[in-house]
Amino acid sequence: MANIIVYGIPNCNSVKKVLDWYKHNNIPIDFIDYKKYGIKAEKLIEWCKAVGWEILLNKKSTTWRSLSVEEQQLVKNEKVAIQLMTQYPSIIKRPVIEMNGKIMVGLNESYLNK
Numbered sequence: 001m002a003n004i005i006v007y008g009i010p011n012c013n014s015v016k017k018v019l020d021w022y023k024h025n026n027i028p029i030d031f032i033d034y035k036k037y038g039i040k041a042e043k044l045i046e047w048c049k050a051v052g053w054e055i056l057l058n059k060k061s062t063t064w065r066s067l068s069v070e071e072q073q074l075v076k077n078e079k080v081a082i083q084l085m086t087q088y089p090s091i092i093k094r095p096v097i098e099m100n101g102k103i104m105v106g107l108n109e110s111y112l113n114k
Helices: 013-024 041-051 062-066 069-073 078-087
Strands: 004-008 030-033 096-099 102-105
Touching: 004 013, 041 078, 041 102
Parallel strands: 004 030
Antiparallel strands: 004 096, 096 102
């Protein structure tokens, strides 16, 4: 397994940019399509400890906007957010990159320009 793991969905533009950047720079990675394979609550708990559930939960996503106002208002803590992200992995901000025991969430253009 590579030292770098990218989590996301392959049709996401941000994920495509990151995957293309790694490929262009001949950096081996593992890619986990969490829409296809899902994501375990244990992994989300780990990420939440590192960056917080508020960072992981993408409230700008189509999936979030498709939820009812009532469903959105229920998301007030990590436990509920993790349940929602487990049920709807496409609501997780993308990509999530694990590297050297750390994680990065979202597309960081400055990272890609190094």
